[in-house]
Amino acid sequence: MRHSRTTPVLAGLAATALLLSGCAAAGGGAAGEDTAQGTLRVVASTNVYGDVARSIGGDRVEVTSIIDRMAQDPHSYEASARDKLAVSKADLVLENGGGYDTFMHTLADDTGVDHNNIITAVDLSPLPGAQDGAHTAASTDTDDGGAGQDAGHDGHSHGQDDHAGHDHGGFNEHVWYDLATMAQVADAIAGKLSALDPDQADTYKANAEQFHAGLDKLGAEADEVAGSADGAAVAATDPVPLHLFDALGLENKTPEDFMEAAEEGNDAAPQALKAAEDLVTGGSVRFLAYNEQTEGPQTQRLRLLAEKAGIAVVNFTETLPEGQDYLGWMSGNLHAVEKALRG
Known part of the structure; x- marks a missing residue:
């Protein structure tokens, strides 16, 4: 497995228990309460996915990106008590998958996040070998994933047929460098946010359309x-x-x-x-x-x-x-x- 280059120190278990008391049982946040206050809590493994969530959710989402500095290594990152608290309150969790950010799925499992509200980019990727490369405890729910794509754009290809796919000892999990994958991620985010906050579904769909326009330009x-x-x-x-x-x-x-x-x-x-x-x-x-x-x-x-x-x-x-x-x-x-x- 990959070795750490800059790894934050894991906070004490006692501190984790104190921080999570009273919130872990919520099973991934109280969406109704958050929506009533005008925001949904989204926690992303890296600021790449956090930015996409912000593009789709706008001011309707409060985004936390666990990896947000270049000095941090997602491959070997050790989650802190603060990270665990954030995930425990999340309405939606975003991860790359494929063995890249395994800490994220562990946090979601440990805090009882509903797997229907976890979006895994590798699981959505149209790249050859992506499904074989998926390395998550559970993939995004099929029905909800379909809803996410319905909120988006079935007609957009973003070059997904142009990839031969390098096999560097297995599937290359760095899928955010693939535009077609990010199109699928954007659609899934729009679908999940719409399910959590149906009154704003048109807003999320419009924002996804705008993001797709940016991908088309790219x-x-x-x-x-x-x-x-x-x-x-x-x-x-x-x-x-x-x-x-x-x-x-x-x-x-x-x-x-x-x-x-x-x-x-x-x-x-x-x-x-x-x-x-x-x-x-x-x-x-x-x-x-x-x-x-x-x-x-x-x-x-x-x-x-x-x-x-x-x-x-x-x-x-x-x-x-x-x-x-x-x-x-x-x-x-x-x-x-x-x-x-x-x-």
């Missing part, structure tokens, strides 16, 4: 980049942006063992490291995709070698940088790739 930007990419070969320090690269028709040449080691916070074997270094020094790739959130001595060295060789370095992150929203963030990623390809 899809058009991606098509432009793909048209000029011409199947270019690239390297990456870990698999975070690879679904986006699939959509752009880019070919990742990085040794799988190197990326896996970097993602887990480990050193790659000498053979894998040498292959990665030869890749960026040999001039066969157009740019190096670099995840600062998983950097270590080996990835830092790879970046240095790329820069010395005149290979562009494009930074990618797992969570939203401060002050950005999902749509703007993805647009910035596309522009950065386009700039690197232009050389």
Whole structure:
């Protein structure tokens, strides 16, 4: 399993018990009470999903994102008493799934959150292999998931047929880099919020339409980049942006063992490291995709070698940088790739 790079200390069990007294039995919040006060409580594993929830719910939702800083690692995050309290009061819980943020489903189970009110992105993803990669205690309820899509847009594809899907030792769980998956997530959020707050269903549907319009714009930007990419070969320090690269028709040449080691916070074997270094020094790739959130001595060295060789370095992150929203963030990623390809 992945090793911690920056892991908050788990608060004492006694503190957890005190914080949760009187609220755990609520089984995931009192939706009626929250709606009467004008807000629903949404808790997301990362600020990526928190931002999408805010886009759909607007001022009708109070969003808490447990992972909201680049220094935090969702793979190995240890939940605090504050996190457990937030989830215990949630009307809706959002997680990535696929083994990425297992702490979230554990929190939901421990606090009795209704599984019908948990949205798991991997379970909704149309990417090949997503269902095999689903790593959750329970998937979103089929009927409610369908309602979420009814509130959205069956006609939108957002490029979901364009993904070959890389198999880096299993399904690549970083599905928020896939626009078609995020379309499904937005629809599911709209459906769940509408079920919890039916008087505002039209608002949630309209907001989902607006989010889809933003995804359509991103899809058009991606098509432009793909048209000029011409199947270019690239390297990456870990698999975070690879679904986006699939959509752009880019070919990742990085040794799988190197990326896996970097993602887990480990050193790659000498053979894998040498292959990665030869890749960026040999001039066969157009740019190096670099995840600062998983950097270590080996990835830092790879970046240095790329820069010395005149290979562009494009930074990618797992969570939203401060002050950005999902749509703007993805647009910035596309522009950065386009700039690197232009050389």
